[in-house]
Amino acid sequence: MTRFRVDTEYHLPGYRRRFYEAATIEDACRMATSDEEWDDEQCDVDSSGDTYVADIREQPTDGAEPTYHPVPEAFRETVQRKADLFDDLVAFLREPAREMGLSKRDFEDWLPRAQTGLSRADAIGT
Numbered sequence: 060m061t062r063f064r065v066d067t068e069y070h071l072p073g074y075r076r077r078f079y080e081a082a083t084i085e086d087a088c089r090m091a092t093s094d095e096e097w098d099d100e101q102c103d104v105d106s107s108g109d110t111y112v113a114d115i116r117e118q119p120t121d122g123a124e125p126t127y128h129p130v131p132e133a134f135r136e137t138v139q140r141k142a143d144l145f146d147d148l149v150a151f152l153r154e155p156a157r158e159m160g161l162s163k164r165d166f167e168d169w170l171p172r173a174q175t176g177l178s179r180a181d182a183i184g185t
Contacts, residue, residue: 062118064125068136070108073100111136133182140183147176 075097081087112134116125132140151173161169 062120063128064114064116064118065112066114067110068113069110072103072106072108073097074103075099075101109137132179137183140179144176144179144183148180151176 077091077094077099079087079090081090112130113136115128115130117128118125151169
């Protein structure tokens, strides 16, 4: 049997509530996001994220160097999976949106990639 070292993580939201005097909502948001003082931070344990695999390595029992393995997509962080998928879907949408349209050959090339992207989106869920 193979031995694997699997690093798992989850995000624990930290937050703070402060008042900022500002001329606009955007100014108040800028002030809040640039404020680096977090001495009054609170943790919201009820809103922690799902556990995901951050790293996986095959660990030989003979003392040899571990072998890195890519984390299977289904076990990666959901937010990162959605961000990666967003880039793919934007690229898919740009292709048929060209001013002159797609040729039959281009469409036949585009459709399976678009279906794969949509399948990935369905697997990520909401």
